[in-house]
Amino acid sequence: MxxxxxxxxxxxxxxxxxxxxxxxxxxxxxxxxxxxxxxxxxxxxxxxxxxxxxxxxxxxxxxxxxxxxxxxxxxxxLTEGDDYNPNWSPDGKHIVFVRQTGPTDGGLDIFLASRLKDGTWQDNAELTRLTKHEANNDSPVWSPDGNTIAFVSYRDGNAEIYTMEEDGSNPLRLTTNEADDLEPVWSPGGDHLAFVSHLYGPGEIFMMDNEGGNQRRLTTNDAEDYSPDW
Structure with a gap:
């Protein structure tokens, strides 16, 4: 980095x-x-x-x-919990992150920390919880325009990629595969997402439009492909 x-x-x-x-x-x-x-x-x-x-x-x-x-x-x-995977908003005013809120089989949720007008940050009691679900929610990442957050959720039985607005509203499921879809990353223009899918066994790199359409496989081999980045 x-x-x-x-x-x-x-x-x-x-x-x-x-x-x-x-x-x-x-x-x-x-x-x-x-x-x-x-x-x-x-x-x-x-x-x-x-x-x-x-x-x-x-x-x-x-x-x-x-x-x-x-x-x-x-x-x-900044925070006082079992927190990880921080991701800055494009304007530098917010950090979205994952917090362990319960058992490891269903206790990961996404939170938001915001910088105040005086330059300090919200204290732990003022953090905004963006997801609240029995299943794990992980890997949040801001869109380039700062209006949308892509993330991974297990709420439908396996890992799928979703988006939500910056306040946690309007969650939208983008992938509907029977295998796990992970590690979403935005294109610089925000019109596409790359991700890892296990649809064909080992992890492969896929790409799709920012609303889930036109999903296509970019790598084809027997090895594990992961950690895409633009």
């Missing part, structure tokens, strides 16, 4: 546990920007490249989502 095309964020356990490091795109020595015993996991850069969102697991006072500047100076504890 790159901020302003200058820094690459990555995870390394070279110091005994998973920590976040930055590496210049030109090379050189990596800089460690987290230094806690719990494991840290890279999440997403803010659109302006000024903040890196990451998740931390561990004790109650440490776990949740955190924000940090690339220089490693400013640190913000």
């Amino acid at each position: 790159v901020a302003r095309w200058e820094d690459l964020a990555f995870i390394s356990n070279q110091d005994g546990n998973a920590e976040v490091y930055l590496l210049s795109a030109e090379g050189g020595r990596p800089i460690r920007i987290t230094d806690k015993t719990p494991d840290d996991n890279v999440g997403d850069w803010s659109p302006d490249g000024e903040w890196l969102a990451f998740s931390r697991v561990g004790e109650v006072e440490e776990k949740g989502l955190w924000l940090r500047n690339p220089d490693g100076v400013n640190l913000v504890h």
Whole structure:
């Protein structure tokens, strides 16, 4: 993950546990920007490249989502829960993420944290819950125009791709395959989504229109294909 095309964020356990490091795109020595015993996991850069969102697991006072500047100076504890997979809105005013709200077989829901007018963020009690379903909801990602969120839900028996409006309303199911469909990503113009489907066994990369039409298979091999990106 790159901020302003200058820094690459990555995870390394070279110091005994998973920590976040930055590496210049030109090379050189990596800089460690987290230094806690719990494991840290890279999440997403803010659109302006000024903040890196990451998740931390561990004790109650440490776990949740955190924000940090690339220089490693400013640190913000954004959420206080079993939270991961943060994704910034295009305008940098919101972060959508996944929270473990119950058992692992049906306790993942999507939440929203918003930045206030004074530049601070909502506290944990003010977070907006976008999904509330017995089945897991995961992998939220903003559309380029910031009006729609694509996500994965198991509410219909297996993993399918849905969209919803930024406030969680009007969920729309885009895929109807008997196999799992995962990892949605938007095209830069927002008119298409790429995703991973297990319709033919191993994961293959598919593409579809942003309302689920014209689904087509892009890769055809016996290996696992995953993590699409535009």
